[in-house]
Amino acid sequence: MKIKLNWYAWFSVIIVGVISAVKIIHEPDVWWQIRTGQWILAHNEVPKIDVFSYTFLNEPWINVKWFAEVLMASVNNFFGAEWLVLLQIGCITLILVYAYKLSKAINLKYVHVKSTMPKLGIMLASLLLLFTINYRMNSRPEMFSHVLVIIFLYYLFKYSMSKSKWLFLIIPLQILWTNTHEAYGMGIVLILIFLFAHWAEYLFFKKEKPLRFTLLGVLAIISTSLNPNGFKMIAHPFNIFGQLSENKFTTELLGFKDGEFWHYQAFMMLLVFAACLLFFLKKNGKTAFSLQGVIDSFGLPYILIFFAFFYLSLTAFRNIPFFMIVCTPLLASYIDVKVTSENKKQYYGVFALSLFLYGMLASNQLYNRLLPREQFGIGVNSETTPIGAAKFLKEHEIKDKGFVDYLTSAYFLYELQPEYKSFIDLRDLDVFHTEFFQNTFRVYQAPTSALTTGQTLWEYYNELDEFNYIVLLNAPTFKNLNNYLVHSDDDYELVYADNLNSIYLRRNKQNEALIQQYGFSDGKKDVYKKMTPYPNSKSAETWRKVLWPFENVKKEEKFTVIRSLYYKYIGTKAPKLTN
Template sequence: MKQYFRPFCTLPDLPGLFGFVAFATLCIFGGKEVLKDGDTFWHIKAGQTMLSQGSILTQDIFSHTANGVPWTAHEWLAETIMAGVHRLAGIQGVALFYFLIVAISFCLLFRIAQHLTSDWLALLWVSTAFFFSKSHLLARPHIFSWLFGIATLGLLLRSDRSRYLLPPLIALWANLHGGFILGLVLQAIFIAGAVLDIICQDGLQRWRNALQSQKFAMIILLLSTVASGFNPFGYHLLIFPFVVTKTIFTTGIGEWIAPDMQKQVFFRYYLIAIIFIVSLPRLRIDWTNRLLLVFWVNASLTHGRYISMASVFLVPLLAQISNQLIDRLPLREKKSSKNELMLSPYSGLIATVGIFIILFGASTFQSPLRPFMTAIIPIESKCHPVSAVKFLNSTPLPGKMFNKYSWGGYLIYALQPSKPVFIDGRADMYGEEIFSEYRKVVAIDKDVDSILDKYEVDLVIYPNETPLVKYLLAGSRWDEIYHDEEASVLLRKPSPLP
């Protein structure tokens, strides 16, 4: 479809329109999902703390189990941005901000796919990616990795000159989210793929020439690696992914657990379809796409959180393959003699940003429309102990607290005055010992009472009707002082006088 440069007063092109529709869809249907994860809330609280004290957090201040323990706040820039947005428009503003980032990301992804195949095939594969992205579409800093990862992919698919932008992009990315490692991995995959293409075509004896052809790309990769150290924690961030993927975390944290393919029916069929398509004869699949396919299939089958990213980063492969299949058909697009529509690559983005500004303004604390925004983007009581926190805020209780892992972030954010938690989503900071002790308590291990005594826990806030709550109430040491549909608050009875 021929396009003309008309930034204003014209219809948006398909990428711009897709971004607009994506943003509108998220605002209408995604409001109840985007805030369901507790990590969003401690990210905001961390950002607020860093803004108020004017320095980056380097140790824990939010828990009583790991207080003072060194903490790598590798998402510090994203957290301060979230805190700044929250100051203006509350948690709803943070959700809208991430909706905008997602919309821009998919607009960019559509533009990349459009250069590789027809508009309709691009629409098919980008829509599929958007569908699967909802599995991990949360108001958290990892959304920046979607945007920067897609931008990296786009630069790698363009000319070598564009790769000059990769080192500064990686430097910024490394301060927003630990997913900057992906930017380095993508560069390495493209280099390895290009080398293997030459070797397979010209023979193994040409390996020197193959490496020589990638000299510029390897220099850019080296510069990108150096640039990744331009953050408050230096090159320590390069090993951070290996900390969060330890077995104890990947078997105990929902998003890091391998997906259950009996439940992930659509993704299972998606993978089967890909396997079927790539097995068709006479398809030309270069080594870069083969490596990308292996990398993302492995990642998505190992950790459920990567299903969303796999579907995004496999779009170029699927676009190129489907384009080859369409070219085999005895069909040719007929050129119309009629005047074509003038489509703008900018008007869709401008409209999206405009709607964002309107909704963001409606979310500000002074806006009369704020109640409406809190209704369409609520903090769900099914996911967070909203009513129990209101009780605790109105009735401050002494003693140290034990809480559900996924509730820790909301407790850090919402308790007034603040009260140190037992654990929250920063599993890497708590370490294996505290995390394993938390799991023992939840599983009613034989050491449950001794662990609670060890940490001097006098207050428990946990989902009601769970084995832990029933176990504690069955004994003589705990009283239930609050109960609602989601949470119970238990207080330790005073020890009898000797």
């Protein structure tokens, strides 16, 4: 009976993992990633040059995550974009399964306890993991790196512990990782750390000479060349690291020195770091180990990985999940050491905690309090997806070159394919140069910046490409350019706005009729429209109700209030509202 209770309690934790992955799609990245996957499926090749922008058309593009994009496109083509959560569900389930498997191996080696069923430690550590990394569970290719890091670590550790014959799996796993996500360099780092540690243990602690591990490790590193870009991918992680240090255009890449890093996830990370460090130093809770004792007890590889991934987590807010995943099995063992006796009440407590987290997630109570961008459900968030703007361009056949902000472009690549080409988009420094990104952000924030030619920065950009239309987000970053176009620019007319975007058309013969029909014209026309909903499938809503049959009523601002705020944003008085 006790065995069944353990498994039932562990299953309740898995269910919390599943419900953590069931979230409304809101990340703009997924749209260009789906579009790239569709292009690959249509052309039976991986693009090595830019095919989606007109500013960097035919420039080199090393697309690392092409296989993830193909998977995403396949899910989209068969089921719809809202069902990308299926991939996230699969990944988080594998993370929990391999965290459990690794915790069993750690218990056997370090605590000398062989367990045949999940114990309290892995259940509590996994729930803490799910609570902490939820903010990165957003159905993006990053999810594959999250799962591969724990699978990789498991097979490396198993070999260190028992010379497992399954070590050869690191070769196909490294090939898969190299073609799935740019964090594949972590696989190389894990191999090198284990390689260094095993040779150090051989030289200084008289352990076995790691010849087999060295051979397979080197082969795994070389195997990164099995991808569309060949051997250059072996050194490409250094280029990626350089890009990340240059990319200051997204808050997820900010490190611990920035105030935006210090959300609750960072404090959870510090808590886990302290607990695991205490486990290293005082495994039995009483005796402090010497360095020799710590290495003998835990092995050098895991100690080095612990500190390496802690450093990694400090470099960028988005890296915290990697540290948490790596440490979850270790934290589980520590909890099992501290909890010397088990009873049914503990597992009933796990049931209660799982049920509580399930309710908090599915009812959006946790998201409303801690992660307001997230929302439980199966669907696409219409409030963060430029559906209305894309529909306006499509219905009125507005084409040619457009100046579309880097966030909106991602969805346009998907929805307005194949004709649409971006000015800039979320492929970031994989395609676009740092200077180009910096200058474009200057246009957003200071369009009247003077150049040595006597032109303003916006005049230079406009003359260079003669944009037929402009689409901008109604966000603080783009406020100055939006205001400039409304009040100071004679070349463009505001013709459309909604909760997310503003659209401007160039005053020319081609657009004359549309401007006459929709133009703002200094307040004579009301351009603001209601939000356009995304056409989610009926099956998505059905399954949402199966998982949570209660209605999550979201408080919505009145249309008149949102409309007034928009006109205030562009610095004008709202026209009289007409029925």
